[in-house]
Amino acid sequence: MERRAFLNIGGLALGGLLLPPFGRAIAAEELLKPADVKFKKLLADTALGAATQAGASYADVRIGRYLNQFIVTRDLNVENVTNTESAGVGVRVIANGAYGFAATNDMSPDGVAGAARQAVAIAKANAKLQPEPVRLAPTPGVGEVAWATPHTKDWRAVPIKDKAEMLIAANKAGMESGASFMQSLLFQVNQQKYFASTDGSYIDQDLHRLWCPFAATAVDKASGKFRTRNGLSTPVGMGYEYFDARKEDKVQAAGGVTTLYRKSYDLIEDARAAGKQAKAKLTAKSVEPGKYDLVLSPEHMWLTIHESVGHPTELDRVLGYEANYAGTSFVTLDKWESKKFKYGSDLVNIVADKTEPGSLGAVGYDDEGVKCKRWDIIKNGVLVNYQATRDQAHIIGEKESHGCSYADSWSSVQFQRMPNVSLQAGKKKLTPDELVKDVKKGIYIVGDGSFSIDQQRYNFQFGGQLFYEIKDGKITRQLEDVAYQANTQEFWNACTATCDERDWRMGGSFFDGKGQPSQVSIVSHGSSTTRFNGINVINTARKIG
Template identity: 40%
Template sequence: MSISRRKFLQSLAAGLLGGGAPLAAATSEGRSSRREEAARLAEAALDAARTAGAGYADVRVLFSESEVLSAREERIENVEVSASSGLGVRVLVNGVWGFSSASVLDPAHASACSRSAVEMAKSNRALATQRVELERVEARIDRWRVPIEQDPFSIPLDQKAEELLGINAAARAAGAPFCRSFFLFVRQEKFFASSGGSFLEQLFFRTYPRLTVTATDPGTGRFANRSSFLPPRAAGYEYIRLHDWKQEARQAAEDASRKLKAKPVAAGKKDLVLHPTNLWLTLHETIGHSTELDRAFGYEAGFAGTTFVKPADRGHLRFASEIVTVMADRDQPGGLATAAYDDDGMPARYARFPIISRGRFENFQMAIGQSRWIGLPHSNACSFAEGHAYFPIQRMPNISLQPSQQDVSLEELIAGVEDGVYIVGDGSWSIDQQRKNFQFGGQLFYEIRKGKLGEMLRDVAYQSTTVPFWNACDGLGGVKEYWLGGTLSCGKGQPVQSAPVSHGAVPARFRGIQILNTGRGI
């Protein structure tokens, strides 16, 4: 333990008065009192950890709020408003981790958490196969927040409900008999303190709007769905306010109706053009998860699986064609994993690195203590815990496919296809435990003939293996085609944790990919 409690509080006060990015809401009495409360809890927990014998300790204090409103046709189905708070203490004792948490925020419980975490670490020594070796993390006192224009929690619930019902009404007026819509909002204040002297305050906002329309054919009993393409974002209510939802609803209703009349796809090997609304999910599952270092060492084998990528592949594996570069980051505007620091207290600048550079696999994602497994000096800010009661584990930062350096349009990619399929929107998917063999669907499918978009198709899925698939990529859209997708609920770990992550992508063309007709099971 490298800093005294008196020095910790003195440096904390100086830093919060004079340093860090200002929080718009931090000047309020409520924000200040939470910061002071977190500082008292951190002091108690770190003192107790040091006294109990920990060589390192960190504390996370979280205040979380969420709202979910959902509507179906002409009625509001559900309104949920919730809030939670708590703290988690992680300690390292003789190279072994221990962890404990509490939902009661007072110094006595914080101290008890530290003592419990130390006891857990000591009990775990008999099971530990190797000691955890931490790299040095620079001490920082800082504040940061997701930049937003309008706090979604300041908008009255009845106004949000009216917006949802208006979306449904627009879809039904356009001919869709069924429409579901929802808004999800999350606000989370996260305080991090470590025995190394860091005290970090971060404020996150996440907003997720969605609609799904359903068209039916009473004669055949068939139905077709089309959901909105707007992904969750690190944003405020302006993300909803600035989108033309009525137009989205009308278009979704039209698309769903057309899907009922679409012709079945002919199975076989074809060229494939994927819109980024579809490709972000393929990127997530095949590249994002396969390049997690804990998977490569078998730490996720019991739940989320392992990976075909081996430590020896770093710098050698030809993962994709030469035009493919995939970057990690924590600074992309609107990114769900964007932050100033990860949950190990590592600065975001460490999270900007190439995973794949010009087709070659370069870097794994790592949490603190994992870099030594492959002989590297430090991790790369890839740690996250879902809440105060969860141990931080390796999780994805934002991971994005980089655009072409040329100004290539979607139309140009399609023009280079004689016989193929164009897919928009994400759908059902399946991938094996090593992130190798996969099958992905979508929402909208179109035939490509002689460089032109043709009729709408149905019952389409594409099937491949990760490395051959990415090596079959021979065309990427330019920067004007870039689009940021993502998910709030990437699952991993035992007990399972959900993590928010964004993935940027551009339209991409792949040659000779197996297309399945899911309606006939071929």
């Protein structure tokens, strides 16, 4: 009944998308039925008691109810509407110095007690092979507390008809402005997560998330050539009010090439621009390879931050614990211990933050019951910290966890996952247009595209959605077939300017993969428009050799 991942969109390959089941299909009205908190506490106490009696020195229990609604449209038709529910209990323990984990969808006292005893048995078996005992950083119990994603409009209460009509209206706008085909989706998530531990915490959280991706495809019927421009929306941790676009949230891209948004989103306006821009791609000039100064929008920067800073500063990757899924990290402990490793220029200040309002990673407490916070990873260009959970904190001399433990389901064990990792805005007043003024030969990139990065998170290549030539301080014509190449350290040390907080906004991912068995997590990354000098650009359409 449980699927460990929604789906792998793979660069938003919307054509041919089939939504797999995630839990059991349910009627839409079931989404609004609340789960009883007293019953969850009863189950939690039963699991904790059974684990302790079986020999656990520590235990935590996560009771989860995961509700999802997916709506898929193509052109002027609704292709699919799916409502799903997945519910169950996961129990993690430490016994004889080792972890054990077991899960069940039998949400009865006997069912959870059985899972707890099974987790202890697994821990005792693991202890025979474990050279050192697990060391958990202390975390005070918080008693009974509740936290919910701030929102004013619950997506579950919005009629499906209204949502489908919004998507179809966006498709129509894109087709009227130049797209031959349009596909749009709406992902809606509600996670009801109850955490309890032998530390004395009973934490009830109600989490809401949205994402509305689309693809506008323009076709030249004479040649068969086609080009696509994907949507520039941000996946968010908020309610359906995200689609109530506000004038104060509008941000004009450099050179006025398109309208962007901070904390709300006009789907119709973006779709209309996408249709026009997808058509323009058909006749855009193919880029000449060479060295360019790059001006990167936040809608593009989030992915570069994610791959070249977020993943390599995950402590389990650094230590080699995470290796098979997308590799380890070049940011080894000796670089941190030196206190002088220049990850980037002095302008590069990157923080981890699980409290940023509206972000995907914002929660009150992580999946170990640790209160979430903000901390520095790179300060004035120097590596100063990593991302660590309770059992990793002592390795880097931390007295407490960073609060970045996460499991994608009640049936998955929690482990270190990326918090929101963001580039801080520049301290000097600077707009995107002012940033462009002294660029002699450059390229302005908006939106994320395909990418590739090596197993150490060091050598990489990134594309995008929209590319514009910058010549003598002005944004001129649209370009195509652009990708830039660099290694992580040289790229971030080439950072020469970043716009101020007026331009700062987030992008993010609904499907950040890690672990074996694989899990997906959600994460946001913020930045302002940022400049990088002398970066190698290749033409992706030209044959090599």
